[in-house]
Amino acid sequence: MNTLIKNALILDMTERDKSYRGDIKIENGKISDNPLFKADRELDATNMICMPSLINAHTHTSMGLMRNYKDTAPNLMAWLNEIFPIEAKLEPEDIYWASQIALSEMISTGTTAFNDMYFMMDQTCEAVYQAKMRANIGKTLFGSLDNIQERLKPFDEISEKYLSKANGLIKFNVAPHAIYTTPLETYLYARDMILDKGGDLHTHMSETQIEVDNSIKDFGDTPLMYLEKAHALDDIKVVLAHGVYLSDDEVKLCKDKNISVVHNPSSNCKLASGIAPISKFRKSGVNVALGTDGASSNNNLNMMEEMHLAAMLSCVSNLDPIANTPYDIIKMATINGAKALSIDDKVGTIEVGKDADIILIDTNKPHLTPLNDPFSAVVYSASGSDVDTVFCKGEMLMHNRKLLTIDVDLAMKQTKKRWEHLLTK
Numbered sequence: 152m153n154t155l156i157k158n159a160l161i162l163d164m165t166e167r168d169k170s171y172r173g174d175i176k177i178e179n180g181k182i183s184d185n186p187l188f189k190a191d192r193e194l195d196a197t198n199m200i201c202m203p204s205l206i207n208a209h210t211h212t213s214m215g216l217m218r219n220y221k222d223t224a225p226n227l228m229a230w231l232n233e234i235f236p237i238e239a240k241l242e243p244e245d246i247y248w249a250s251q252i253a254l255s256e257m258i259s260t261g262t263t264a265f266n267d268m269y270f271m272m273d274q275t276c277e278a279v280y281q282a283k284m285r286a287n288i289g290k291t292l293f294g295s296l297d298n299i300q301e302r303l304k305p306f307d308e309i310s311e312k313y314l315s316k317a318n319g320l321i322k323f324n325v326a327p328h329a330i331y332t333t334p335l336e337t338y339l340y341a342r343d344m345i346l347d348k349g350g351d352l353h354t355h356m357s358e359t360q361i362e363v364d365n366s367i368k369d370f371g372d373t374p375l376m377y378l379e380k381a382h383a384l385d386d387i388k389v390v391l392a393h394g395v396y397l398s399d400d401e402v403k404l405c406k407d408k409n410i411s412v413v414h415n416p417s418s419n420c421k422l423a424s425g426i427a428p429i430s431k432f433r434k435s436g437v438n439v440a441l442g443t444d445g446a447s448s449n450n451n452l453n454m455m456e457e458m459h460l461a462a463m464l465s466c467v468s469n470l471d472p473i474a475n476t477p478y479d480i481i482k483m484a485t486i487n488g489a490k491a492l493s494i495d496d497k498v499g500t501i502e503v504g505k506d507a508d509i510i511l512i513d514t515n516k517p518h519l520t521p522l523n524d525p526f527s528a529v530v531y532s533a534s535g536s537d538v539d540t541v542f543c544k545g546e547m548l549m550h551n552r553k554l555l556t557i558d559v560d561l562a563m564k565q566t567k568k569r570w571e572h573l574l575t576k
């Protein structure tokens with residue numbers, strides 16, 4: 152269905168602080184300038200900000216199941232030790248319904264694409280396919296390579312199925328969890344998988360000071376340098392979640408090797424991990440994207456909230472309110488996220504020929520009146536609940552706050568049931 156968005160305040164994210172009022176034509180899923188364009192429907196966007204939809208560059212979709220569960224642990228490892236026993240009991244149906252909940256939350260707060268790392272990826276793929284969203288699904292590797300052929304067997308079949316079925320909306324990465332759970336041999340195997348089948352490497356990196364200290368103690372080097380010197384990163388594209396404690400040499404390596412770093416401010420605050428030096432990354436020419444991490448360490452998947460917190464932390468940690476301007480922060484959640492997911496040729500900006508992954512934010516609200524600078528309004532005043540309408544590849548996923556591709560009441564009912572069942576095991 153072709154859509155005409157009329158008279159919107161457009162932040163197309165192609166140039167610093169550029170905004171203008173205009174129309175957007177969505178034709179066959181793409182942004183069009185066809186003079187013969189005929190709309191099947193028209194949306195009056197007079198009160199709307201229109202911008203690229205948000206990209207969650209690091210998450211664990213189904214961890215929403217463990218939302219608000221035993222999350223008063225004193226640090227990352229203590230918390231993971233509460234989570235791992237539950238994860239060992241998960242069944243496919245748990246993942247499917249938890250994915251539906253996560254996707255509902257993401258769409259309703261303006262996110263249409265995400266970079267995922269979790270288990271039973273076929274269930275998340277099916278939920279993404281049904282919701283008509285976009286995702287890079289991680290083939291998650293955890294621990295040593297014992298029985299690897301058996302464990303990896305389903306990956307090829309699932310990826311082939313959804314690569315063709317999802318019309319380009321689903322891609323696959325290889326996602327070794329972290330150097331403190333996954334040995335070097337697995338990282339090297341991950342690299343081989345990528346060279347063989349494609350995709351990027353998505354991993355946790357230098358999230359805590361303890362991780363870095365242990366890496367120096369156990370491997371004689373900082374985490375990223377350790378992998379680099381072992382040639383685990385040669386000739387592949389890499390996305391690092393966190394990077395809170397990357398050394399200066401590692402930051403330079405990220406720039407030189409075009410490695411993206413995903414800032415996860417809520418998770419880093421909540422687990423008391425630290426504040427990633429995103430100004431340093433940006434000034435060094437490193438691509439910085441934004442993510443929520445899993446909903447069990449956040450505890451939501453709301454990228455509007457993530458932008459707000461990223462901006463606030465940037466101000467206070469730099470003692471400089473414009474170290475990263477609202478435009479810079481929105482970039483992290485849009486085009487920089489698209490670069491991290493290797494989909495920047497398709498999405499991340501509003502440009503003719505790109506896929507129509509677009510959100511409309513309703514500004515007819517007391518907390519957005521008067522609007523003044525729309526970039527500041529999005530980052531500092533708006534909430535996820537102000538997102539009114541969401542498109543992914545031209546398909547309307549939400550309109551007037553109503554989700555159109557997910558039965559959210561059913562998803563909530565089933566997820567509660569699955570969680571209660573899990574706790575009885």
Ligand SMILES: [Zn+2]
Nearest residue numbers: 355392444445
């Ligand atoms: Zn994570």
